[in-house]
Amino acid sequence: MISINPLDLFLWTFRRNEKDVVNLYTSLSPVMQLATGGSMLNFGFWSHDHSDPITAQKNLCRVFADMAELSVGMSVIDVGSGLSAPSIMWRDEYPDLKLYDVNINFKQLVFSGHQKNIEFLNSTSTKLPFQNDSVDRVLALESAQHFKPLSDFILESKRVLKSSGLLMMAIPITTKSTSFKDLGLLKFTWSSEHYSMDYLKNLILVNGFSISEEKLIGSNVYDPLANYYVKNREKIRDMILKSYPSYVEKILFKSIQKMKKASESKIIDYVLLKCHL
Numbered sequence: 094m095i096s097i098n099p100l101d102l103f104l105w106t107f108r109r110n111e112k113d114v115v116n117l118y119t120s121l122s123p124v125m126q127l128a129t130g131g132s133m134l135n136f137g138f139w140s141h142d143h144s145d146p147i148t149a150q151k152n153l154c155r156v157f158a159d160m161a162e163l164s165v166g167m168s169v170i171d172v173g174s175g176l177s178a179p180s181i182m183w184r185d186e187y188p189d190l191k192l193y194d195v196n197i198n199f200k201q202l203v204f205s206g207h208q209k210n211i212e213f214l215n216s217t218s219t220k221l222p223f224q225n226d227s228v229d230r231v232l233a234l235e236s237a238q239h240f241k242p243l244s245d246f247i248l249e250s251k252r253v254l255k256s257s258g259l260l261m262m263a264i265p266i267t268t269k270s271t272s273f274k275d276l277g278l279l280k281f282t283w284s285s286e287h288y289s290m291d292y293l294k295n296l297i298l299v300n301g302f303s304i305s306e307e308k309l310i311g312s313n314v315y316d317p318l319a320n321y322y323v324k325n326r327e328k329i330r331d332m333i334l335k336s337y338p339s340y341v342e343k344i345l346f347k348s349i350q351k352m353k354k355a356s357e358s359k360i361i362d363y364v365l366l367k368c369h370l
Contacts, residue, residue: 124341127332128322132178132204135235135263136363138310139317146321153263153314154179157234158186160306160367161261165189167229170253172218172246173236177205184210193228195221219245223253230254233262238286243293247300251370260302260368266290267361290364302368311362319353322346 125134129146137149138156157179163169166189171180174194184192192211195218196202202213216222218233218240231250233240240246250260267289288296297304322329326346333342355361 123336124333124345126176127336128329132176134175135179136265136314136318139313139321144317144321146318149317151182154182154234155186156308157232157261157263157365158183160308160365161230161232161259163187163190163230167191168227169193169230169232170195170221170223170228171232171234172221173233173239174202175236176201177208177211177213179234180211181205181208184208193223219249221249221253225252226255228253228255229258231258231260233260233264235263235265237262237264238288241286243286243288244296244300247297247302251301254370256370258370260297262366262368263363264288264293264366265361265363266293268359290362293364293366297366297368302370304366305369306365306367308365309362310365311356314363315352315356315361319349322349 126132129150131147131150133147133150133154135150135153137143137146138153139149140152143149143152163183165187167187168191169183170193171177171183172195174180174196177194180192180194184190188210190210193214194202194211195214195216197215197217199215202215205211214222218236219242221231231254233246237243237246247260254260267287294304294307330342330346333345352361
C-alpha cells in the first residue's frame with residue numbers, strides 16, 4: 094500500500110512549485126497506470142474508434158505528432174516527458190527521429206531504461222541544456238501547465254529552436270478567468286496552473302512566436318474520459334485500492350465528475366497549439 098499524507102497532497106497541489114510537482118507525480122502517476130493499464134499520463138483524444146484510455150492516449154499522441162509535422166531526421170525535445178511512452182511511440186513510428194526527453198523528475202526519467210534514439214536529460218523546462226538554434230521541434234504534451242514561469246520555457250524554446258522550428262503544446266486551459274465557484278474541487282485537484290486561452294496565446298505572441306494552428310478538443314477529452322471512468326468505476330477502483338487508500342480514488346472520482354461538468358459548462362477546454370518563430 095502506497096502511503097500518502099493528505100496534508101502533503103494538499104500542499105503539493107496548492108503550492109505547485111517544481112518540487113511539489115515532482116512529489117505529486119512520483120506519488121500519483123501509478124494511479125494513472127493502474128487505471129489505464131499503460132504508461133501514458135495524458136487525458137487522451139477520445140472518439141468512436143478510440144474509446145478506451147490506451148487507444149485514446151495514443152490517438153492524442155498521433156494527432157499531436159501530425160500537427161507538429163514530425164518527419165525523418167529531425168531533432169526533437171520532449172519537455173516534461175513523463176514516463177517517455179509518447180517518445181517511444183514517436184520513435185517507433187518515425188525511426189530516424191533523434192529524441193531528447195527532458196524531465197525534472199529523475200524517477201520518471203529512468204522508468205523506461207535505455208532506449209534507441211532517445212537521450213534522457215534530467216533538467217528543468219526553463220533551463221534547457223541545448224545550444225542556440227540546435228533543434229527542429231520543442232514538444233510539450235500535457236506538461237507546459239506545470240512549467241514555472243511558463244514565459245521562461247517559451248523563451249528557452251525560442252532560443253534552442255532553429256529558425257524553421259516549431260513549438261508544439263497540448264495543454265488544458267480555462268476559457269476565462271475562473272474563481273473557486275467555477276472550478277470548485279478542481280481548484281485544488283487540478284494540480285497545475287489554470288491558464289486562460291487569452292493569457293496563453295498572448296504569452297506566446299509577446300515572446301516571439303506566431304500561432305499558425307490551434308485545435309480546441311476539450312469535448313473529445315474530458316467528457317468521454319469521465320464517462321469511461323463512471324462506466325468502469327468498480328473495476329478501476331478495485332485496481333487503485335490494491336496500492337492506494339480509498340480516499341485517493343474518491344477524490345479522483347469527484348474530480349473527474351467536476352471536470353466533466355466544467356467542460357460541459359465551457360469553463361475548461363483543451364488546446365493544441367502550433368507555434369512558429
